[in-house]
Amino acid sequence: MIAIYTEVARGKAWLERYRGQRPILATVLGFTATGLIPGISAAGATPQARRYTAIADAEFLVNGVAKNPVYPLPPLTVGASPVYISRAVVENLSLPVYLFNAGLLHPPSVPYIDLNGRAAHCVSTGAAMPLDIVTALYQQGLKWGEKLAIEAGGGYIIIGECVVGGTTTALSLLTALGIEARGKVNSSHPRCNHEQKWSIVQEGLSKLQNTAPFSIIAAIGDPMQIVAAGMAIKASERAGVLLAGGTQMLAVYALMGAIEPKFNRDSVVVGTTSWVARDPSGDTVGLAEAIGEVPLLATGLNFSRSSYQVLRVYEEGFVKEGVGAGGCAIAASLYKNWTNTDLVGAIELLLARSE
Numbered sequence: 581m582i583a584i585y586t587e588v589a590r591g592k593a594w595l596e597r598y599r600g601q602r603p604i605l606a607t608v609l610g611f612t613a614t615g616l617i618p619g620i621s622a623a624g625a626t627p628q629a630r631r632y633t634a635i636a637d638a639e640f641l642v643n644g645v646a647k648n649p650v651y652p653l654p655p656l657t658v659g660a661s662p663v664y665i666s667r668a669v670v671e672n673l674s675l676p677v678y679l680f681n682a683g684l685l686h687p688p689s690v691p692y693i694d695l696n697g698r699a700a701h702c703v704s705t706g707a708a709m710p711l712d713i714v715t716a717l718y719q720q721g722l723k724w725g726e727k728l729a730i731e732a733g734g735g736y737i738i739i740g741e742c743v744v745g746g747t748t749t750a751l752s753l754l755t756a757l758g759i760e761a762r763g764k765v766n767s768s769h770p771r772c773n774h775e776q777k778w779s780i781v782q783e784g785l786s787k788l789q790n791t792a793p794f795s796i797i798a799a800i801g802d803p804m805q806i807v808a809a810g811m812a813i814k815a816s817e818r819a820g821v822l823l824a825g826g827t828q829m830l831a832v833y834a835l836m837g838a839i840e841p842k843f844n845r846d847s848v849v850v851g852t853t854s855w856v857a858r859d860p861s862g863d864t865v866g867l868a869e870a871i872g873e874v875p876l877l878a879t880g881l882n883f884s885r886s887s888y889q890v891l892r893v894y895e896e897g898f899v900k901e902g903v904g905a906g907g908c909a910i911a912a913s914l915y916k917n918w919t920n921t922d923l924v925g926a927i928e929l930l931l932a933r934s935e
Contacts, residue, residue: 581880581913581920585857586868591875594849595914598820601735603911604728605666605675606811607641607904608741609634609692610682610804611699612708615745619776622657622768623744623902629654634742635688637663637903638679642690644671645933650689659898660890660931662905665881666740668926669908673915675738676731680724682717683709683803695720697803703752704780706787711798714806718794718839721810728811729819736820738851738911739812740904741828743804750831752781752800756788757834759870764863765827770897771861793838804828809835816847822877823848824907826856826864826900834871851877852906855894879909881923888931891924 584591611634614620616627624630636651640663643649653661670677679688683697697717700708728737743749747765754761763774784800797806809832812821823829829850836843850868857864857878868876883891894900912918 581918582910583854583857583878583880585865585876585878587873587875590846591849591877593846594820594875598736599914602673602915603675603736603738603822604678604732605670605738605740605904605908606678606680606728607638608680608682608739608804608807609638609684609688610697610741610743610802611684612743612745612749612802613700613702614748614780617702617745617780619773620748621744622898624654625657630744631685633744634684635686637661637742638688638692639690641667641670641903642677642679645930656899659893662899662902664927664930665905666903666908668930669912672926673912678728680807682807693724695807700802703749703784703800706784706799708801709798709803711794714794714798717803717806718810721807722814725811725814729815729817732819734819736822737815738822738824738904738907739808740824740907741804741808742903743802743828746802746804746828748777748780749800749802749805750827751777752784753796753805753831754834755781756785756791756796756800757838759834761867761870764867766856766859766862766864766900768899772859793835805832805835808832809839812836812848813840813843816844819847821848822907822910823850824904826852826906827867830867830871830874833874845873849875849877851879851910853901853909854878854880854882855897855900856906859897859900861897877910879906879913880920881909882920883924886924886928888928890931891927
């Protein structure tokens, strides 16, 4: 149920070290106005809906199915939100969940930790966030990375994210760090909108004046990236870290290396879904190899035999990943040895209760 695509020996060692342990889930929420560009993302059918995607996902992740949610999950163009995957695992494995507001337009409706960040301007502006905000968010990431590592007690932390438009900010970050990422990133569309992303990124990069890591984030990044990097760097000193996501978490891993080249790489892996790892319209494995020294894992979760069409469309390339879905699925197999039948069954029960 868990495949290792790059750095196989280190990936195997990490899995063996944390097999049978229940992790902590830390989900970093952020917003970038890049996500409001028409057609840029399918994580919300309209730009207006995408303003609320992160806080709706956060509410569902914590509360599960509720009769009158404050922020209902926004309708997607096709498919069901990946938060159904994450919530099914959280609920059945009783995972501790921490939500971090790194920079949103609206505060979440469920308990969260406010990092005093701010939503980012569009990548194309070349002025996403003030540098002092980026620096403060990094310090918050370090602080909470240490706290979570202590709580994990030698176990591991899943660091997930929810940032609509985040694969575009990931492309901009990777490119600014000197990594050839054009044509390799993923998206929530069945075929990645590479040219649209590249056009936006090029506009932002043309205004980039300083290539120091914090300055890059301030110019063309998003608030989740710097928090997750700081959190993972610090947590890796005494605990395992599973960066739960595809393109976005590969970008975070690259950022970690740019900030702190000597971080504890043996403690950190990137974990996603097979829909991302094998996405024919991107090159996730090639991107991981271009970054270097990153163990890329993926859950074997497969919806081809699901009774729900909104899940079966994942096999056609829709949605793919988000809200730590791949990492949570990996954790279910690692902690409870769940099979595909176990995972799909738990997710379908959650969908049935939502009807």
